[in-house]
Amino acid sequence: MKYATIKPTDVANGPGVRVSLFVSGCTHFCEGCFNSEAWDFDYGQEFTEETMETILGYLDHNYIAGFSLLGGEPMHPSNQKALVPLVEKIKERFPEKTIWCYTGYDFEKDIVGDMAERLPETKRLISYFDVMVDGKFQLEKKDLKLRFKGSSNQRIIKVPESLAKKQIVLWE
Template sequence: MKYADIKHCDVANGTGVRTSLFVSGCTHRCRGCFNEIAWDFNYGNEFTDETVQEILDSCGKSYISGLSLLGGEPMEPQNQRVLLPLVLRFKELYPEKTIWCYTGYTYETDLLAPEGRAHCEVTPEFLACIDILVDGEFDQELYDLKLKFRGSSNQRVLQIHEPGCPELFAEMDR
């Protein structure tokens, strides 16, 4: 996997000050996407063990509230497989901090459902590490600057309580 960028003091992609990883590769190709350059799976830098350590070290700072995963598309199956060790290690080291994940896929149909477009063998374990999931493709026609933590009104900010139980999530009104 490749990644487009790492922001060590991001205040736009989740609550508090966060470390944000922008992965490369996205098949959605939403019109008006803010990070079109990251659609290409071959764009950017190689995601290595050193990259993982850089992110974990950054998240260890007391003022960092957590980790945000964006793209590109972190929930592309090939990206999930590479990111899983990072999110597992993050939760082990920083259980009090949160992981936000931004995806164009929808929680119930694309991620939870075994036949979903982005569901793969690691998805249940990956979702178990995610605290807040912002789901849904960006829709330029529904773009609204007043929305917090999302770009278009069709996107949802979901607090995941019990991964695997779609009836037990709550949409955050932010």
């Protein structure tokens, strides 16, 4: 897997100050995407053990509230395998920090439906997520007043609660 960038301090992609990883590769091609250069799976740098340790180091501060995964598309099947060890280590070392994942896929249909049935990594990944922002960015529904999402069709989902109840539980 490759990644586009790591933000050691990010206040736009979840509550509080967060560390954010922008992975490379996306097949949604949303019109108006703020990070279209990361659509290319070969864009950026190789994600390595050293990259993982850098992220864990950035997280090791009291003022960091959590970690956010964005893209590109973190839930693309070709990116999931590399992300499982990262989120496992984050939750192991920093259980109090939240993990947010942004995806263009639909939570019920794609993530807990099709992908979870086909890919063992999907179930493992989402078991570590506290929140998932789902749905493709839609330019015609863009709203700069929205908190932690780009367009009004996207949902901010509490993952553990939604999995337990087998229905969507929204964050706010």
